[in-house]
Amino acid sequence: MGGRLPTETELAKTYAIGVNTVRRAVDLLVEEGLVRRKQGSGTFVTAGPVASGMTRPRFIGVLVPSTTYYFPRVVQGIERAVSAAGAQLVLACSDYDLDVELAQTRQLVDAGISGLLLVPNLHLSDDPAAHLAGLRSLPVPYVLVERRPQDPSLADPTSYVCTDVLGGGYSAVQHLHGLGRSRIGYLGRIGTATSEQLFDGYRRAIADLGLPELPAAVARQPSWTGPDLLAYANQCVREKVRGVVCLGDREATALLPYLRRVGLSVPDEVALMAYDDEVADLAEVPISAVSPPKEEVGRMAAEVLLRRIELGPVAPVCRVVLQPRLAVRASCGAAAGALVEVRVPT
Template identity: 30%
Template sequence: MREPVDLRRQRILGVVRSRGAVRVGDLAAELDVSVVTVRRDVEELARAGQLRRGHGVVRSIVPVEEAGAGVPRARSGEDGAAIGLVVPERHSYLFEILHGARTVLEEAGMRIALHIAPAVSGGERPMVEQALASGVQGLLIAPRWRGLGAEEADYGWLGSLDVPTVLMERRPRPGSALHALDSVCSDHWYGVHLAVEHLISLGHRRIVLGARDDSPTARAVRAAFTAIAAERAEIEDWAVTLSSPTAVPEPAERPRSESAREPQPDVLDLLRTRGATAAVLHGDVDALMLVQRFQEAGIRVPEDFSVVAYDDVVAALGSTPLTAVAPPKTEVGRAAAELLLHRLRRPAEERPAPVRRIELLPDLQVRGSTGPVSGSASGAGE
């Protein structure tokens, strides 16, 4: 899904204010959009008096040391309390979640302070500290957590914050310091169940999961598929591999038990050797690229092979629109914001509200990439 214009412009403001001056070309590369798009955004922001533009350079109108990480601090006299939203940069999956949270908070008269965490381990902590220093009353946060090591490193400081905090699309390890933190998450076990059930109903008995391994969602999808495939008597053979060779956390972000990672086979090679007739791919881009590779190899989708994507951010945009599991991203954001407001509105003299851990069910969008097993089908490439 394309990033909303207002969110992209907030990100531009955050980058410019944090650095003082930035080249337009560098902004375009960092935001992964065209130079023309950035120029148009910069012109509108300059017209609104929020930054200055020169020959290929964008400059902040406030000193760098006074700049926040995402949006300007409240002006004196502005009404409405502020809620901090902290999310990782270049994470399109979370854009819809942000939209859902924003709708609820703005309806409640809350100002939103968006902070974009850089793509480095531990990048969320400085953003949270800046949000707290600016006086936010509560936090909505979706840490990147590429590996379990990075996740566990955040448990201590994140569990000791003195403002109400809700995790979005994150489920900490049971028994950890964050186990009793409010959270709203998609039920990814159910999402994988929908995908597998759909493929089984079409006659597929040899299924492979190609999944990332660099996010909490990816790890939940892998664990769910392993459990479900092992329990379903209808499945004759199954396997799990990486959907992309680069979809793994850095060694520093892994616990010691995962430091030595065995090389995993290419997903297309694995499909051929296992005689699979269907695959579930996390996420959408990797699924679309697999379908392109199928086309190059003369494998027809869905006549010869069925593909289910997991995320449904851009799955519908392929030359063959992909059947996809669609987590309720907007509703996760709405529920997280409502949960935070519920806690903020509770009178201080009352006992703290019970911690809530909310799970919302994904649904399955059936499109053109899945079909019944043909009588002659015996696996990809055969």
């Protein structure tokens, strides 16, 4: 324990302020874990001087693109790790807007954060590499969450913790193939942070497993309407599709009634796999999904950042990629409730 503080009365006299004002200030220090009251002895600093080159975090900034979908569970994981370290979380949202992201980043830094956990909108930037390079001028340590450089140099200094989305796309196809489905289509959005990686995983699995390519049953667009989904369901009939990988849960859920409308039952005739696992289990036929370890991503990202804050300039660059799991449900016809590890060949 560190040194003993003067009494509240002594502090009030020294600084010519009211005792109640001093008491409120000390209460805040207690809440932040910087001092501790000991009954009958006084108020003491909780730790001695910080070692050279090391910083004790007080506030951790977290900037996410959404607070309503996907990222709440990531933030939960962050909050657990930050709280365990005696720090506080300051949350901001960019609403998938590059200008808002920049403004919120500046506000967090100006607010005195010790470090930043950032989900940058790289997929919206004309030059993602330049966007990431601009972060290097931040005056605080930072770690990317669920984002990483696309083609980093060997000396790239960016630390990140993210999900292996490519592996998730691969495992979805691999799982359907293991169930005897050989004609597998793809339905997904484009222009999202994960769309290209997931589609690349799908294509790689189709090639590696020697499955037939079905260009007419591969459909990607920014959003999906009822007529779009009906047209795709008809393509599934014409192409004799036996399985579909979807990005994401909402698209897979919306596809279900259109498959039924054209006479295809799920999972008997067509098996469905989704990516995200936010609402997949709530569909009329619970949908099997590639399930990113969202809370674990948040927890590990926070721990990496806290370590970088602690070590300062000598902190090593950390690149952490976590494999998702498959939450197996009724839509693929396998044993419901099974969890399957992703295995991507090198």
